[in-house]
Amino acid sequence: MAVATWAMNSRKKRRNMEDQSSQKPKQNKSDNNVGNIMRYAGLAFQMMATLGLAVFIGYKLDQKIGWRFPVCLIVFSLGGLVVTLRQILNDTRRK
Numbered sequence: 519m520a521v522a523t524w525a526m527n528s529r530k531k532r533r534n535m536e537d538q539s540s541q542k543p544k545q546n547k548s549d550n551n552v553g554n555i556m557r558y559a560g561l562a563f564q565m566m567a568t569l570g571l572a573v574f575i576g577y578k579l580d581q582k583i584g585w586r587f588p589v590c591l592i593v594f595s596l597g598g599l600v601v602t603l604r605q606i607l608n609d610t611r612r613k
Contacts, residue, residue, distance in 0.1 A: 557609075561605070561606055561609055561610075564602070564605060565602045565605075565606065568598050568601055568602045568605070569595070569598045569599065569602060571598065572594040572595055572597060572598025572599075572601075573591065573594065573595050573598070575590075575594050576588070576590040576591035576592070576593065576594030576595055577590075577591050579591075579594070
């Protein structure tokens with residue numbers, strides 16, 4: 519009788535341990551929201567930095583070349599915009 523009781527208790531303990539290990543810790547919605555806010559704030563900073571750098575490089579090149587029409591400024595600005603949009607699409611696709 520003692521062996522049967524011991525076997526039943528060990529099964530219960532094993533089952534409880536499996537149930538506890540299979541349960542995932544619940545995340546608070548506020549933790550998830552903070553993560554999303556930080557993620558998109560980082561994307562916004564990347565966007566500003568990339569566009570700002572592209573405009574600056576285009577402006578300085580136009581000053582060096584001396585053209586009246588700012589060709590390099592327009593080309594680098596559009597290139598920076600394409601790079602920025604690509605970064606945003608790639609970062610928002612993955613979770």
